[in-house]
Amino acid sequence: MALIDIGLPGIDGYQVAKQIRSRMGDVVVQSLRDAIVVFERDDEALMRQVIARDDVIDRLEEDIKQFLIQLGSQQLTEEQSERETALIFVIANLEEIGDVIEKELMELAEKKIRGHYRFSPQGWKEIVDLHAMVIENLELAISALATQDHSIAEKVVRHKSNINLMERRLRQTHMQRLHEGLRETIDTSSIHLDVLAGLKRVNSLIAGIAYAVLGQHDTV
Numbered sequence: 001m002a003l004i005d006i007g008l009p010g011i012d013g014y015q016v017a018k019q020i021r022s023r024m025g026d027v028v029v030q031s032l033r034d035a036i037v038v039f040e041r042d043d044e045a046l047m048r049q050v051i052a053r054d055d056v057i058d059r060l061e062e063d064i065k066q067f068l069i070q071l072g073s074q075q076l077t078e079e080q081s082e083r084e085t086a087l088i089f090v091i092a093n094l095e096e097i098g099d100v101i102e103k104e105l106m107e108l109a110e111k112k113i114r115g116h117y118r119f120s121p122q123g124w125k126e127i128v129d130l131h132a133m134v135i136e137n138l139e140l141a142i143s144a145l146a147t148q149d150h151s152i153a154e155k156v157v158r159h160k161s162n163i164n165l166m167e168r169r170l171r172q173t174h175m176q177r178l179h180e181g182l183r184e185t186i187d188t189s190s191i192h193l194d195v196l197a198g199l200k201r202v203n204s205l206i207a208g209i210a211y212a213v214l215g216q217h218d219t220v
Helices: 013-041 044-072 079-117 121-147 151-179 183-213
Strands: none
Touching: 013 044, 013 079, 013 121, 044 079, 079 183, 121 151, 121 183, 151 183
């Protein structure tokens, strides 16, 4: 199969992981990067590109999954079989991240554009900061996948807790602004809170990739 060019029976799980990173992982990272730009610029053209890119992610997920299933029909060692299961888990998480971006974040961006809403300066900074932390964690997770580096994967898991704490704190500061009656905060409250929730969900899926690298995906 051309998508992941690895000969049989000499299956190299590390090379499969690198291919997932260079193809599917890079596309997902780009979509998440573009998502914040759509919110910042109210860029409808870019929003359509992000939505269309999810179809690419879906096709990559299906192609890679079928390839891995095909590998599973061969005589695999126990280690190879475990890697195959972990990699199927990884691509499912990457595909689900793509779905969150398309079906949740882009839907919220469209709502913001259609309503001509503006985040408060502080609210927007909070979204940008959380997004930057999630992007960093996604890049770390994909790096851990490609290199099978457990120390990087463990860092991703630690970051999950930090990001969850930050998301909770940002909800609290948003509610404080809401109680102060700030007009921009009132207008964008539901969008703001749902964007935070969407980014938190993306980060949970990212942590799942790290757990797969650590061989703990069956406990997630």
